[in-house]
Amino acid sequence: MSEQAWWSNQDFWRKCAIFVTAFMFVVLILLTFHSLAAISSGTDRVPAYSVINHRIDYRFDEARNMKVPVIGEEAPLFGKVLSEDEARELVDLGKLTVQAKNCMNCHTLLGNGAYYAPDLTKAWLDPGWGNEQARELLMTMFLKDPKTNARTYGTNRRMPDLDITDEEVRGIIAFLKWMSAVDTNGFPQGFEPLPQGGS
């Protein structure tokens, strides 16, 4: 075996496999520390839960050459300003409900999930709700009774009735509002939010 070329040498490739794997794993760990700090709630990229007290817009950013969420003036959800803890509790209920109702096996969240129903990343800002004034009511009615208030856009694909309670509905809407403020590097591309602030 000693006259073997290096590239066909088993020992060389074994060492390669070990070193490459170890190196890449260390790099991933270091990047993970940085990324987790960058996406904890209350950072530039992932907002604090109390962001649901504010108007959220989605505008083009010249410097980054992509659309980014813009957090505007106070516009409390359901007309009530919440503390950070109260807001976190409400968003948490929403997130938990979204998991408990298995939403992700029809919808996508941040583009991940199933492809039977629309992406929910910017659902809070979707122009389909008409305007800011009607949005909360329409979302509530839809989630409470999706059969009667189906939004199928000419298809027959209706959301099933998932027995969502009033409090869970508020939680889901809070979660969707919070999610729409996450900086997703311009995803989804070209999305135009519903008219903001009566504009």
Add this chain to the structure above:
Amino acid sequence: MPAEAAMDVGAAVAEDTAVALNTRSLTAGQRLALKYFTVAMVLFVAQMLFGLLAGIQFLYPEFLYGVLDFNVNRMVHINAMIVWMLYGFIGSVYWLVEDEAGVELVGAKLANINFWVLTSAVAVVVVVYLVVQVGPGKQSTIWLINEGREYIEAPRWADIGIVVCMGVFFYTIAGTFMKGRWSGISGTLVLDLIALAGLYLAGMFYTTNLSVDQYWWWWVVHLWVEATWEVLVGCIMAWGLMKTLGARREIVTTWLYIEVALMFGAGILGLGHHYFWIGTPEYWLGIGGFFSALEPIPLVAMVVHAVYDAGRHGFQSSNHPALAWLIAHAFGNFLGAGVWGFIHTLPQINLYTHGTQWTASHGHLAFFGAYATIVIALIYIALQRWRGDVWMSADLPDRGWKWKWSLILLNVGMMGMTIALLIAGYEQSFIERAIGGSTWAAFFEGQTQPWFVQGMQWRMIFGVVMTAGLVLLLWDLLTIGRGETRPAKEVHDPAGPSGAIESGALSRAPV
């Protein structure tokens, strides 16, 4: 124990017909492997059935609405897939462990109990999915019903159970190698199993922050299917080529190391292609794009390896169906995971394709091509021994039409579905994303376009083709080798003894 009963019957048949041949009774590990393979095939049927139901709902949304909604069917479809592949891998490892270690399975009784515990847990989880379906927005739902996170929906109690069962599985495998001998393949396999089991823990927690949630969720999903599973099947492939072709151990082991270096070299940071749009920093666009674009390279190496080895042996194999499925694995892995992954992995394209039918297209071909194929190959290897090491090369009765046609129908069905979904995905990314700006109205605009609908219709048609292939496959698995009296074809490497462990490549652990 229906699997054992079936085995006894099979053994009796084999004794009747092939008693004069080199029939050897199955070892404890092999008997266990057959049980895992049996459940794997049952779950394959479940995967296909619920895939068909979900596919029909794309065309007829009223179908089973309010009874078995799309989210339930889809969850069972993808969970059955993940679990049958895991069962296939566990079965494959139990099949090869004693042969590779040179000793009997350690903890066989425990391993047997483990199988029944794991299988009972899987059955309970599936029944709860189908009957209870969803729960209130409370932690109890996450713990008892489902976790609502794609691919790892299993409730927390089952997560813990899975970790315990994996621990037992790992103990029996690592223990067997420690008692017997180590080789390059078994060393790689054991290290990979540690990573595979450890990664599952990354998915076992709840957090309000969706970005953090998806960050760790991808650690499980990506680092399983695009890293540790790939290396696991690399080990199985190396062993499979030695068994079916008589390929030299030194060659397959060297290839395995090359594949591990390339696979982990590209795949670990390739994880970044899932971090483009979930809130994570912009540097992932570059890192994820670059490294995931390299991910096809090890898959090319696997094709070269498998085809070169098969060609070098003049396609003279001891088990034609198994070799055919191993070759199908090499190409399926390269096309499904490699090519279909590459086409939408760059962020400039992924911005428009992320979360569309492109992903579904890639997912279907990748899981089937990379994993279903090799499990089927190992089942054929197992069945050959079960029948008493009988002939499974050329000139099978009826020209082996069942295995050939099931191979053709399953692969043609899958390619057809993949292409149909890709066309639907192209249409979706144009209409919904590029033109419509991804609003809800744009989503439905895309879903109702004739080209999208036709894509879904063709997917359904090819899904039925695949189902026919599965029926034929199961029929073949139950009957192949029955009544065969010829002994298995001897295979060897033209250049030397086959499958022998070189003295330098192993060390016997002190007993």
